[in-house]
Amino acid sequence: MYKQEFPYQANATTTSEKLFKNFCAGYKNRDLPYLLSLFTQNATLWGTGIDEYRYGLKALETQLIRAWSQSEQSEIDIINFNPTTEHAFWASANCSAKLWIDGQHYILEHLRITICIDEEDHAWKIAHMHASFPDFRNPRNASFPILS
Numbered sequence: 148m149y150k151q152e153f154p155y156q157a158n159a160t161t162t163s164e165k166l167f168k169n170f171c172a173g174y175k176n177r178d179l180p181y182l183l184s185l186f187t188q189n190a191t192l193w194g195t196g197i198d199e200y201r202y203g204l205k206a207l208e209t210q211l212i213r214a215w216s217q218s219e220q221s222e223i224d225i226i227n228f229n230p231t232t233e234h235a236f237w238a239s240a241n242c243s244a245k246l247w248i249d250g251q252h253y254i255l256e257h258l259r260i261t262i263c264i265d266e267e268d269h270a271w272k273i274a275h276m277h278a279s280f281p282d283f284r285n286p287r288n289a290s291f292p293i294l295s
Contacts, residue, residue, distance in 0.1 A: 162271050163238035163264050164228055170262070170273065175222035177215055183208060186274075187267045193277040195258070220247040223258065237263045257281050 160168075166185060173182040183204050192201040192210060201210045215221065226241040239261040246253045257280055265274035284292035 161231060161233060161235055161238060163231070163235055163262060166264055166271060166273055167228075167238045167240060167260070167262055168225065170276075171223045171225060174211075179208065179211060182211060185272060186276075187265055187272045190273055191275045193279070195278050195280055218246045218248045219250070221245065223260070236265070237261060255280065 222245045229239045242258040244255040260278045263275040282292045
């Protein structure tokens, strides 16, 4: 019988996880040039807003500026990374978002973020990012927001 190995080391940080953490740090500091340097030229971003589908660095720049214009401060806290192999080209994490809007502090739980990475100009960069919240219209233990 073949036994599949899953070489995940909880203490090892993958390249994808490092990029993920770098994104969170740049987002908190609102460092636009740094953040854009983390993405490939034709990266895609799916954000939490219903209209947030972006392609390319210029569109990502517009999205980041839009998000930051809606709060005085914002940060993404990584709760935990989901296990992957050491050389995975992706990382996903359960997160929370901390926001300060009109002097009010908000913590939004259940933020889910996934990134896929690719090599560009001899450096690993984020090629795709997807951030989402669950649909809170769903009843507990239901996969779809359809009420019966």
